[in-house]
Amino acid sequence: MNSTTLLHILRIVILSLIQILVCKHIPLQSGAVQYMFLIIYPVGLILLPLQLPQFFNLLIAFACGAFVDLFYQSPGVHAGACLWMMFCRPLILKIFEPKSGYSTNQHPTGDSLGLFWFLQYAAVLMLIFFIAYFSLEIFTFVYFGEIVLKTILSFLVSMFFIFILQIVISPKQ
Amino acid sequence: MIRFLQLVVQNGSFILFLILQTYCIYQVIQYNQRQKDIYIYSSQKWTNSLQSKINTVNNYFSLRKKNDDLAQENANLLTQQLNHQSLLNTIVSIDTNKQNKIDSGLARYHVLAAKVINNSVSKVNNTMTLDKGSKAGVLPGMGVVGPHGVVGIVTDTSEHFSLVMSLLHTKSKLSVKLKRSHFFGTLSWKGRNPEIVELNDIQKYADLKLNDTIVTSGFSIVFPEGLPIGTVDAFQVEAGGFSYSINVKLFENLSALDHVYLINHLYKSEKNQLENLSTKYE
Numbered sequence: 001m002n003s004t005t006l007l008h009i010l011r012i013v014i015l016s017l018i019q020i021l022v023c024k025h026i027p028l029q030s031g032a033v034q035y036m037f038l039i040i041y042p043v044g045l046i047l048l049p050l051q052l053p054q055f056f057n058l059l060i061a062f063a064c065g066a067f068v069d070l071f072y073q074s075p076g077v078h079a080g081a082c083l084w085m086m087f088c089r090p091l092i093l094k095i096f097e098p099k100s101g102y103s104t105n106q107h108p109t110g111d112s113l114g115l116f117w118f119l120q121y122a123a124v125l126m127l128i129f130f131i132a133y134f135s136l137e138i139f140t141f142v143y144f145g146e147i148v149l150k151t152i153l154s155f156l157v158s159m160f161f162i163f164i165l166q167i168v169i170s171p172k173q
Numbered sequence: 174m175i176r177f178l179q180l181v182v183q184n185g186s187f188i189l190f191l192i193l194q195t196y197c198i199y200q201v202i203q204y205n206q207r208q209k210d211i212y213i214y215s216s217q218k219w220t221n222s223l224q225s226k227i228n229t230v231n232n233y234f235s236l237r238k239k240n241d242d243l244a245q246e247n248a249n250l251l252t253q254q255l256n257h258q259s260l261l262n263t264i265v266s267i268d269t270n271k272q273n274k275i276d277s278g279l280a281r282y283h284v285l286a287a288k289v290i291n292n293s294v295s296k297v298n299n300t301m302t303l304d305k306g307s308k309a310g311v312l313p314g315m316g317v318v319g320p321h322g323v324v325g326i327v328t329d330t331s332e333h334f335s336l337v338m339s340l341l342h343t344k345s346k347l348s349v350k351l352k353r354s355h356f357f358g359t360l361s362w363k364g365r366n367p368e369i370v371e372l373n374d375i376q377k378y379a380d381l382k383l384n385d386t387i388v389t390s391g392f393s394i395v396f397p398e399g400l401p402i403g404t405v406d407a408f409q410v411e412a413g414g415f416s417y418s419i420n421v422k423l424f425e426n427l428s429a430l431d432h433v434y435l436i437n438h439l440y441k442s443e444k445n446q447l448e449n450l451s452t453k454y455e
Binding site for chain 2: 065079
């Protein structure tokens with residue numbers, strides 16, 4: 001286990017802690033039903049290095065989701081959504097692959113591949129995450145409208161924070 | 174096996190995804206009451222419709238057994254009913270004749286259920302075969318009734334089958350009475366219409382109307398008193414005769430019999446013994 005891997009794992013842990021200690025308690029509720037949820041910890045998974053085998057990616061995603069689940073009292077919901085997102089990541093990476101392909105020293109960050117590239121890439125994965133998350137939470141497609149509404153609102157607010165985070169922290173790796 | 178291992182190695186991440194995702198969904202269902210309810214509700218919706226279809230098919234296989242069970246149950250109920258009737262009669266006779274005591278064996282009738290396996294109505298002397306014989310307790314002389322009325326009398330039994338002389342037999346003679354006015358006569362068949370039997374020996378001063386119900390008289394111990402037989406369809410007095418000749422329309426359609434009940438009087442031999450004494454005084 002080299003220092004880069006440790007850095008990624010540390011980042012995921014810190015983001016998860018921010019999620020459960022801060023974001024979870026931010027009230028974004030105006031009516032009786034909360035439609036807006038600020039969820040930023042998947043960024044840690046999105047930023048995982050390109051070279052890591054998918055097998056480990058999935059294990060990390062599951063562990064991360066399960067950890068957050070412990071504090072959300074919703075066993076399986078976050079872990080399942082993280083797994084879906086991570087499962088789709090190679091496909092999304094392939095779609096957004098630059099013409100010259102990924103080089104070994106590139107990372108899926110705004111600093112390495114351009115801010116616009118990163119926002120596109122992160123937006124698609126976050127969208128997948130939210131759809132999976134709210135579908136698993138409600139667990140029936142009867143409330144399809146509710147799923148869509150929650151997904152869009154949460155996606156917008158979360159993406160806004162992810163954008164700020166990306167500019168402020170600007171991770172190199 | 175090697176191919177399978179190769180497959181696992183190649184698609185390791187996908188299989189891992191499936192396993193972990195399945196585990197997540199299991200957790201979601203297992204621990205969250207809401208999702209659990211939805212899961213149970215929707216899975217039951219599917220399984221219930223399938224289950225009801227399976228049950229519909231399965232029911233056909235058990236229909237025969239159910240029919241037999243119901244016939245047995247009917248036989249038991251009929252036994253009870255007949256015994257209650259005889260009990261009521263006993264009580265009435267005690268009221269009128271106080272010094273009599275109720276004898277311990279109040280149960281006088283026993284009923285068996287059987288199935289008709291061979292039947293005819295088109296011959297002059299019609300018989301039918303039942304699927305129960307001496308092994309099941311069928312004895313010659315037992316009365317046979319269908320769901321709607323009297324059918325005939327057991328004449329012979331083998332180990333597993335019994336032969337019934339149907340009402341539609343020229344030798345069949347049955348003691349019957351009018352339910353309303355209690356005049357009694359003899360029922361017989363002349364061998365023509367299987368729906369109509371003839372009732373003779375009712376005196377022409379008897380109170381008789383069309384559609385009067387004919388029931389068993391209870392004189393012959395084969396049938397208990399009051400079992401339905403048919404209704405008066407037509408009647409006339411032969412020129413110079415003293416009694417009516419009555420056509421009786423049978424309640425029971427003898428050409429479409431399936432389940433029948435065999436009625437056994439428990440003290441039949443005792444009564445016969447007693448009545449045989451009457452020849453001494455002739």
